[in-house]
Amino acid sequence: MKKFAIAAAVAGAALIATSGAQAQSRDQIRIVGSSTVFPFSTAVAEEFGRSSSFKTPIVESTGSGGGLKLFCSGIGTNHPDITNASRRIKKSEVELCAQNGVTGIVEVKIGYDGIVLAADKSAPDMQLTLRDLYLALAAKVPAPGTEGGAGNMIDNPNKTWADVNPELPNRPIIVLGPPPTSGTRDAFNELAIEVGCETFSGMKALAKSDKNLHKVLCRGLREDSAFVEAGENDNLIVQKLQANHEAVGVFGFSFLDQNADAIKAFPVAAEGGEPMEPTFEAISDGSYPISRSLYFYVKKAHIDVVPGIREYLAEFTSDKAWGDFGYLADRGLIPLGEEERVKFHDDATKLNNLSLD
Amino acid sequence: MSNTRDFEPTDWKSPEMQARTRKRYRRDRTFRAMGFSAVILAGLFLVLLIGRIFQDGAMGFMQTSIDLDVTFSEELLGDPRAMDAEAFEEQVRQANMSRLLDAALTAQFPEVTSRRDRRALIRIISGGAREQLRNMVLETPAIVGTTKTVRLLAADDIDQLRKGKIDANEPEANRKVKDQELGWYNKLVEEDRVSLNFHTRFFTSGDSRDPELAGIWGATVGSAITLVVTLLIAFPVGVLTAIYLEEFAPQNRLTDIIEININNLAAVPSIVFGLLGLAVFLGVMHLPRSAPLVGGLTLALMTLPTIIIAARASIKAVPPSIRDAARGLGASPMQVVFHHVVPLAMPGILTGTIIGMAQALGETAPLLMIGMVAFIVDIPGGFTDAATALPVQIFLWADSPERAFVEKTSAAIMVLLTFLIAMNGLAIWLRQKFERQW
Numbered sequence: 001m002k003k004f005a006i007a008a009a010v011a012g013a014a015l016i017a018t019s020g021a022q023a024q025s026r027d028q029i030r031i032v033g034s035s036t037v038f039p040f041s042t043a044v045a046e047e048f049g050r051s052s053s054f055k056t057p058i059v060e061s062t063g064s065g066g067g068l069k070l071f072c073s074g075i076g077t078n079h080p081d082i083t084n085a086s087r088r089i090k091k092s093e094v095e096l097c098a099q100n101g102v103t104g105i106v107e108v109k110i111g112y113d114g115i116v117l118a119a120d121k122s123a124p125d126m127q128l129t130l131r132d133l134y135l136a137l138a139a140k141v142p143a144p145g146t147e148g149g150a151g152n153m154i155d156n157p158n159k160t161w162a163d164v165n166p167e168l169p170n171r172p173i174i175v176l177g178p179p180p181t182s183g184t185r186d187a188f189n190e191l192a193i194e195v196g197c198e199t200f201s202g203m204k205a206l207a208k209s210d211k212n213l214h215k216v217l218c219r220g221l222r223e224d225s226a227f228v229e230a231g232e233n234d235n236l237i238v239q240k241l242q243a244n245h246e247a248v249g250v251f252g253f254s255f256l257d258q259n260a261d262a263i264k265a266f267p268v269a270a271e272g273g274e275p276m277e278p279t280f281e282a283i284s285d286g287s288y289p290i291s292r293s294l295y296f297y298v299k300k301a302h303i304d305v306v307p308g309i310r311e312y313l314a315e316f317t318s319d320k321a322w323g324d325f326g327y328l329a330d331r332g333l334i335p336l337g338e339e340e341r342v343k344f345h346d347d348a349t350k351l352n353n354l355s356l357d
Numbered sequence: 358m359s360n361t362r363d364f365e366p367t368d369w370k371s372p373e374m375q376a377r378t379r380k381r382y383r384r385d386r387t388f389r390a391m392g393f394s395a396v397i398l399a400g401l402f403l404v405l406l407i408g409r410i411f412q413d414g415a416m417g418f419m420q421t422s423i424d425l426d427v428t429f430s431e432e433l434l435g436d437p438r439a440m441d442a443e444a445f446e447e448q449v450r451q452a453n454m455s456r457l458l459d460a461a462l463t464a465q466f467p468e469v470t471s472r473r474d475r476r477a478l479i480r481i482i483s484g485g486a487r488e489q490l491r492n493m494v495l496e497t498p499a500i501v502g503t504t505k506t507v508r509l510l511a512a513d514d515i516d517q518l519r520k521g522k523i524d525a526n527e528p529e530a531n532r533k534v535k536d537q538e539l540g541w542y543n544k545l546v547e548e549d550r551v552s553l554n555f556h557t558r559f560f561t562s563g564d565s566r567d568p569e570l571a572g573i574w575g576a577t578v579g580s581a582i583t584l585v586v587t588l589l590i591a592f593p594v595g596v597l598t599a600i601y602l603e604e605f606a607p608q609n610r611l612t613d614i615i616e617i618n619i620n621n622l623a624a625v626p627s628i629v630f631g632l633l634g635l636a637v638f639l640g641v642m643h644l645p646r647s648a649p650l651v652g653g654l655t656l657a658l659m660t661l662p663t664i665i666i667a668a669r670a671s672i673k674a675v676p677p678s679i680r681d682a683a684r685g686l687g688a689s690p691m692q693v694v695f696h697h698v699v700p701l702a703m704p705g706i707l708t709g710t711i712i713g714m715a716q717a718l719g720e721t722a723p724l725l726m727i728g729m730v731a732f733i734v735d736i737p738g739g740f741t742d743a744a745t746a747l748p749v750q751i752f753l754w755a756d757s758p759e760r761a762f763v764e765k766t767s768a769a770i771m772v773l774l775t776f777l778i779a780m781n782g783l784a785i786w787l788r789q790k791f792e793r794q795w
Binding site: 026035038041235258327 | 488527567735760763
């Protein structure tokens with residue numbers, strides 16, 4: 001018994017000692033970042049591992065912000081080589097990177113993702129505008145008859161879609177959406193709610209006079225039963241829509257694509273625009289209003305230190321992966337236009353530095 | 358007492374007394390009925406849960422295959438008789454196996470001619486078929502130049518169609534499988550080329566983004582390595598702590614504080630241990646991310662309190678007379694402990710350990726912090742290779758958009774449950790084997 005205990009303790013200590021040495025070198029690419037890009041990144045990683053002599057990269061789903069934080073924490077094999085993001089890198093993040101010695105960063109835009117509003121097949125059709133979405137979901141809305149602004153805000157009184165816009169059906173507002181930690185939520189607030197908010201002239205004026213208040217008022221979602229945070233798992237939202245026919249879900253396009261037999265998406269119109277269905281084409285050419293770009297970022301200092309990064313970039317930016325009929329499109333990625341593809345393929349092969357302007 | 362003579366024996370026949378006994382019996386019966394219905398309710402929930410998992414998961418162990426007549430063309434693969442083994446292997450590795458598939462499918466469906474349709478046609482076969490054909494050629498080079506009927510995995514949508522999860526009567530726009538593919542599928546069914554088979558690959562391969570190629574083996578190995586590390590650290594440290602605290606440590610304020618802390622640690626949420634692991638093992642000690650070594654160390658911290666508490670309880674349960682007898686015969690304190698107390702306490706210690714390990718097996722939260730929640734295809738081969746664990750795999754699959762992962766998730770849950778039942782069975786067996794009466 002005692003001998004065993006001592007042997008085990010020694011074995012444990014030896015293990016830790018040897019692994020410390022092993023951590024110095026790495027022959028496998030490490031990728032972190034957005035959960036939205038995760039399905040695409042893993043698909044490329046798997047194909048890359050299968051068709052090349054390199055090991056399959058390890059992909060972690062940490063969220064865009066978490067991924068960039070890890071990515072910017074330093075140079076060396078203990079830090080990731082690539083991070084995925086469902087939004088563009090921020091200036092503050094580039095500065096953080098630079099502080100930790102991460103200066104050479106290659107930016108690759110990989111495609112688009114649409115955020116859809118969908119409900120069960122049996123639900124009546126609705127045509128929504130961004131203004132409707134703002135009035136239905138914001139925590140504070142302009143008092144009736146006013147154009148908003150700091151003094152004219154009231155707590156959101158709307159209970160049904162008809163309260164928001166008389167043309168919409170008289171059904172209660174129940175929206176299932178992602179939690180604040182999610183990149184999808186950030187994008188939804190920014191691309192839908194805030195844009196809808198700015199259709200009120202008072203709110204637009206506020207953006208100039210008090211930026212912070214504008215942000216709070218135009219991006220804050222209501223916290224009563226009308227907006228339900230349904231967790232990061234989009235599959236769960238799809239299931240809940242089938243159980244509750246009055247609910248509307250907010251999630252990424254790939255989940256709509258996979259579940260088109262059970263749920264349907266509502267067309268959304270930008271202010272003054274035509275209502276657009278979230279189709280492949282409409283998201284790709286930007287006519288669907290709630291669409292965002294997806295990116296990944298590569299640490300130049302790791303290229304040629306960790307084997308395979310160049311080849312991984314080549315695989316990701318190859319036509320068979322991100323092209324119009326590539327395997328990423330099969331998984332729900334909405335490809336870039338031809339021109340942008342050429343530009344970012346060029347950036348990726350020549351390792352052009354990121355420039356924010 | 359002077360009035361004992363006045364004491365009247367209970368008159369059991371009196372109406373008040375009878376009413377009271379009736380009431381007492383009724384309470385007794387109600388309590389039993391409530392207890393019984395609680396058990397039934399718990400049982401029902403269990404049956405519902407397991408039933409649902411089985412219903413979803415049973416099909417996860419099965420996979421649809423399509424039989425195709427593949428011609429292993431000498432032109433593409435090279436002639437194994439004419440060239441040396443190494444050059445042949447090189448050529449096979451380089452060869453584009455899709456061309457074999459394309460040729461086989463064209464032979465099967467000569468009416469499909471346009472390039473676009475042929476691309477759609479090849480998608481009814483899984484992307485893993487190329488690898489399958491390559492391995493066949495490498496295993497038996499003599500196959501080159503012959504035509505064989507090969508059972509190839511179907512793509513996940515075709516598989517879902519075969520299993521009835523995709524309804525062919527839905528309008529085409531709402532269906533993942535389009536009319537064109539449905540036509541091909543029906544033709545294959547007519548020729549009896551579509552079959553549903555037991556899917557051994559599920560138990561032998563690592564993760565994949567294609568449901569039909571994804572397997573549980575990588576996660577199983579990851580879990581096993583992690584648990585080995587946990588056991589190596591938590592068992593000796595936990596048992597020695599328990600022995601010291603029970604048998605040697607003086608009873609004072611300090612040991613009281615330690616005891617309270619151990620009890621509190623047992624109730625700390627597991628994610629906190631993950632944060633600790635992140636700060637200490639990755640931040641200070643610079644161990645590699647996603648390594649089962651780090652996972653094992655983190656889970657060991659989490660399991661320690663459970664093991665210490667169980668071990669202390671079972672050491673305390675050894676009667677003092679045994680210690681006294683051993684000391685009476687001249688045994689040193691250490692001999693008393695290791696020759697007499699610990700062997701008698703062993704069944705309890707082992708049970709506690711295994712229950713702690715089973716708890717560790719089911720944990721995801723601490724692993725999230727140290728990077729074990731990741732997409733990892735390669736099967737881990739050591740303590741520092743990147744790995745995931747079974748519950749993590751379940752979490753990742755449950756979050757995947759492809760519909761076919763639903764049944765894979767349930768199948769993985771069944772594997773995890775089997776693992777747990779085996780561990781608990783081992784605990785019961787060990788207890789029975791070592792249990793001693795005194």
